[in-house]
Amino acid sequence: MTEQTEVADATIVKMIMFAIGEQEYCIPILSVREIRGFEKTTTLPFAPPYVCGAINLRGVILTVIDLAVYLNVPPQADNPRRVVVFVESQGGVVCGLLVDRVIDMADIDLGDVQSVSDDGSSLGGLVLVDNRMIGVLRLETVVGQLVGDTVSA
Amino acid sequence: MDDILRIFFQECDEQLEELERGLSALSDGESGQETINGVFRAVHSIKGGAASFGLENLVRFAHVFESALDDLRSGRIAPTPDIIKIFLKAMDVLSDLVVEARDNLAVDPARAAESRIELEAITGRGGTADATDAPDATDDAVPQDFVPVPLDFEPVSIDFEPIAVDFDFDGPAAPVPAPLIVTFRPHDVLYERGDDARNILIGLADVAAAAVSGGDIVAACDCSALPSLGDLVPGRAYLSWRVVLPPEVSEERCGAVFDWVSDACDFEMTRAGETGESPVAVPPPEPVPAPVDEVAPVLATVLATALADAHRAPAAVPVAAAVAPAAAGPAPARKPEQASIRVDLHRIDDLMDLVGELVIAQAAIESLSRHGDSATQQELVQSIGSMQSLTRDIQDAVMAIRAQPVRGVFQRMQRVVREACSMTGKEVVLTLAGEETEVDRTLVEKLTDPLTHMLRNAVDHGIEKKEDRIAAGKPAEGHIRLSAEHRSGRILITIRDDGGGIDRARVLETAIRRNIVAPDAVLTDDEINNLIFAPGFSTAEAVSDLSGRGVGMDVVKQAILSLGGRVAIHSVPGKGTTFSLSLPLTLAILDGMVIVAGGSTMIVPISAVIETMMIKRRDIYALPDGSNVISIRGDCMPLIPLAAALGLSDSSPAGSPDDAIILVVENESGARAALVVEEIRDQTQVVIKSIENNYRQIFGVSAATILGDGSVSLILDAPALIASAVGHLDNKPARIRAGLAA
Numbered sequence: 061m062t063e064q065t066e067v068a069d070a071t072i073v074k075m076i077m078f079a080i081g082e083q084e085y086c087i088p089i090l091s092v093r094e095i096r097g098f099e100k101t102t103t104l105p106f107a108p109p110y111v112c113g114a115i116n117l118r119g120v121i122l123t124v125i126d127l128a129v130y131l132n133v134p135p136q137a138d139n140p141r142r143v144v145v146f147v148e149s150q151g152g153v154v155c156g157l158l159v160d161r162v163i164d165m166a167d168i169d170l171g172d173v174q175s176v177s178d179d180g181s182s183l184g185g186l187v188l189v190d191n192r193m194i195g196v197l198r199l200e201t202v203v204g205q206l207v208g209d210t211v212s213a
Numbered sequence: 214m215d216d217i218l219r220i221f222f223q224e225c226d227e228q229l230e231e232l233e234r235g236l237s238a239l240s241d242g243e244s245g246q247e248t249i250n251g252v253f254r255a256v257h258s259i260k261g262g263a264a265s266f267g268l269e270n271l272v273r274f275a276h277v278f279e280s281a282l283d284d285l286r287s288g289r290i291a292p293t294p295d296i297i298k299i300f301l302k303a304m305d306v307l308s309d310l311v312v313e314a315r316d317n318l319a320v321d322p323a324r325a326a327e328s329r330i331e332l333e334a335i336t337g338r339g340g341t342a343d344a345t346d347a348p349d350a351t352d353d354a355v356p357q358d359f360v361p362v363p364l365d366f367e368p369v370s371i372d373f374e375p376i377a378v379d380f381d382f383d384g385p386a387a388p389v390p391a392p393l394i395v396t397f398r399p400h401d402v403l404y405e406r407g408d409d410a411r412n413i414l415i416g417l418a419d420v421a422a423a424a425v426s427g428g429d430i431v432a433a434c435d436c437s438a439l440p441s442l443g444d445l446v447p448g449r450a451y452l453s454w455r456v457v458l459p460p461e462v463s464e465e466r467c468g469a470v471f472d473w474v475s476d477a478c479d480f481e482m483t484r485a486g487e488t489g490e491s492p493v494a495v496p497p498p499e500p501v502p503a504p505v506d507e508v509a510p511v512l513a514t515v516l517a518t519a520l521a522d523a524h525r526a527p528a529a530v531p532v533a534a535a536v537a538p539a540a541a542g543p544a545p546a547r548k549p550e551q552a553s554i555r556v557d558l559h560r561i562d563d564l565m566d567l568v569g570e571l572v573i574a575q576a577a578i579e580s581l582s583r584h585g586d587s588a589t590q591q592e593l594v595q596s597i598g599s600m601q602s603l604t605r606d607i608q609d610a611v612m613a614i615r616a617q618p619v620r621g622v623f624q625r626m627q628r629v630v631r632e633a634c635s636m637t638g639k640e641v642v643l644t645l646a647g648e649e650t651e652v653d654r655t656l657v658e659k660l661t662d663p664l665t666h667m668l669r670n671a672v673d674h675g676i677e678k679k680e681d682r683i684a685a686g687k688p689a690e691g692h693i694r695l696s697a698e699h700r701s702g703r704i705l706i707t708i709r710d711d712g713g714g715i716d717r718a719r720v721l722e723t724a725i726r727r728n729i730v731a732p733d734a735v736l737t738d739d740e741i742n743n744l745i746f747a748p749g750f751s752t753a754e755a756v757s758d759l760s761g762r763g764v765g766m767d768v769v770k771q772a773i774l775s776l777g778g779r780v781a782i783h784s785v786p787g788k789g790t791t792f793s794l795s796l797p798l799t800l801a802i803l804d805g806m807v808i809v810a811g812g813s814t815m816i817v818p819i820s821a822v823i824e825t826m827m828i829k830r831r832d833i834y835a836l837p838d839g840s841n842v843i844s845i846r847g848d849c850m851p852l853i854p855l856a857a858a859l860g861l862s863d864s865s866p867a868g869s870p871d872d873a874i875i876l877v878v879e880n881e882s883g884a885r886a887a888l889v890v891e892e893i894r895d896q897t898q899v900v901i902k903s904i905e906n907n908y909r910q911i912f913g914v915s916a917a918t919i920l921g922d923g924s925v926s927l928i929l930d931a932p933a934l935i936a937s938a939v940g941h942l943d944n945k946p947a948r949i950r951a952g953l954a955a
Contacts, residue, residue, distance in 0.1 A: 102813060102917075104908075105859035105861060106859070114917060115925060116924065120906075121907070153907050207908065
């Protein structure tokens with residue numbers, strides 16, 4: 061698969077790991093702009109269910125995605141460590157990802173990532189870190205859906 | 214270099230605008246010498262600048278243009294309509310060539326050639342110095358004639374002033390008894406050491422002055438080794454000199470001058486008689502009686518004057534360039550690639566004053582807030598009040614800086630109409646009004662495309678063919694008026710043509726054929742007019758250069774809507790069509806009403822709100838399909854439960870308490886609807902922030918803003934809400950009407 065040949069070329073990428081419910085995911089740390097506590101968001105009309113709403117980040121209006129809803133994972137209820145990870149896609153779109161907690165950073169060899177699904181999925185594959193299974197999130201897919209979805213009202 | 218080039222192109226844009234303004238004034242019958250001079254200056258400046266950047270195409274064309282304009286300036290030709298027409302065309306070509314040079318775009322060479330031939334035809338009759346080279350101003354003649362000027366002038370004026378003596382090199386000469394001739398050629402190393410050929414020449418002049426009282430030298434510079442500008446290496450030595458000293462000067466005295474530089478230059482001393490060289494080549498001291506230090510400035514002046522006569526004095530260029538923009542004021546670039554702005558200095562000064570006051574007010578508040586007692590409370594409130602008005606003033610001042618007259622865009626439309634006319638063979642006069650109306654710069658730039666399209670459309674579809682016009686008893690020449698004015702915080706732009714008006718029968722037929730409306734639809738005149746904005750709509754029988762390429766009025770409408778504007782059409786068959794564009798003055802700030810719907814705080818633009826009121830349940834009339842209408846003073850309008858319309862709640866107003874708060878909103882074409890809200894909180898100015906940058910477009914929401922508490926609030930797109938509600942209702946009466954008629 062092209063995906064695998066691509067990742068075989070790139071070697072080690074620093075990833076930030078976070079948990080949603082019982083599951084753990086990671087994204088490249090270079091796409092992270094900042095991490096903040098979760099604040100109240102403004103509801104957006106006709107937004108997909110996984111969009112919490114809009115938030116003001118120093119004058120820029122961004123949307124926050126509830127990754128638990130997006131990934132269809134039961135969230136941890138009333139977790140005080142819920143944070144929003146603000147990420148920037150390659151296309152320059154910035155959005156927030158609501159996660160249950162941020163765990164750690166890790167150097168992940170992309171060659172070790174095992175593909176679990178086809179290209180359209182937001183989960184790029186799984187990788188083992190300290191014998192734990194970590195999902196590698198495809199940020200571009202998530203953001204692409206956020207921006208590109210037509211309003212289904 | 215890139216920066217300089219960019220500035221040059223910006224100035225070109227300004228010059229072109231100046232040119233356009235001057236030519237329009239001339240074509241309006243104004244023939245003041247100042248106007249003609251202004252036009253000439255503009256072309257001259259472009260030519261001068263282009264020459265220093267080696268933009269040959271531009272130089273070549275500008276030269277021919279300039280020659281023709283010179284004839285106009287000197288009164289050899291009169292500004293008749295035909296001549297002005299040729300000039301206008303030449304201006305368009307010149308503008309194309311500027312774009313060509315800037316963006317490396319190819320410009321139709323046939324058009325440029327055609328225009329040049331026309332210009333040459335104008336100048337061809339004259340017998341002046343200028344006109345003599347104009348007729349044979351072939352592709353090669355002009356640049357050769359012109360381009361080298363900055364080459365052999367600039368290095369001279371900057372580094373080696375004595376070179377100016379060059380002028381007399383080939384001049385007439387009288388025999389002189391064996392003057393001492395020194396030739397010297399500096400090596401690169403001379404300059405690298407920081408020495409200068411000038412010092413040598415001054416040394417020689419001193420020697421001459423010491424030998425004979427009033428003894429002069431004559432220096433000639435040999436520039437033959439000078440390469441073209443492209444190959445020029447600034448640090449290299451290309452020039453050599455030949456200096457004629459009075460016969461009284463001895464070889465030793467002369468050689469002593471070269472003591473310090475003997476290893477850094479080639480020099481040779483000969484007595485004129487000894488080598489058999491004819492002194493004829495050597496000018497006598499008499500024609501240039503000044504010592505070398507004085508010679509330079511004098512001759513530089515002579516040289517500059519001579520060059521100015523030939524209209525190629527580079528020194529004149531910056532002067533002209535500096536004069537024209539000052540007259541032009543802040544003018545937009547044609548198609549600006551870099552956002553910069555020229556601002557009236559007093560606007561900045563005003564802003565500075567306001568900021569100064571703000572700082573003082575802030576200090577006052579700070580000191581008041583330290584004494585927390587209730588006596589200062591009143592003062593504190595007052596201070597905050599004055600600070601508020603200050604911030605408002607500052608905001609206005611900043612807006613004023615960003616404001617620009619629409620003149621730039623409007624004048625560009627003259628060209629659009631001219632070109633559309635030449636393509637369709639129609640004769641149309643475009644008159645402009647309210648060009649001084651100022652709007653925010655971002656808006657000015659974004660107006661160009663929609664206006665271009667609408668004007669082309671007006672010429673192509675609006676104005677009838679000449680025969681038809683005459684048959685209809687109208688003047689053969691069509692007339693389009695483009696005007697701008699401020700109206701209640703918005704800018705209103707109207708495009709009015711005196712053409713045939715919209716052929717509603719044909720529009721409807723086309724719309725039905727293209728499945729834009731149902732075949733049995735019964736539409737009002739207004740609705741039919743608006744069909745021309747429907748995507749994919751085109752009544753053009755055949756695809757012409759101007760229209761019918763699928764990019765239609767729907768794009769125009771989109772562009773206007775995206776600017777927060779509205780379009781309205783008014784058309785009278787046989788009399789013409791009027792398009793009215795209503796646009797906000799700025800894209801950054803908006804006056805809004807803060808309301809609450811579905812538990813969310815939202816902003817409704819004040820400009821859309823007609824009135825607010827409380828209504829009773831009994832005022833609401835429920836339609837069979839569940840939607841509601843309300844009658845306010847006899848006006849029937851749809852009732853939009855805002856929260857439900859935005860999908861924020863399912864509760865319908867029918868189940869809500871007896872009193873409902875409504876906002877009557879209106880769109881540009883006058884359609885009204887009543888928005889049901891939960892609460893009206895406040896009226897405030899909000900800064901418009903885009904949602905789409907990081908999200909998608911949302912129905913019913915035009916943008917968002919950030920309120921004082923830092924929370925995000927949505928700005929409602931009232932016209933979109935109205936349109937959906939009105940469209941929803943309107944088909945029904947239409948169907949009913951159709952049913953009754955059947």
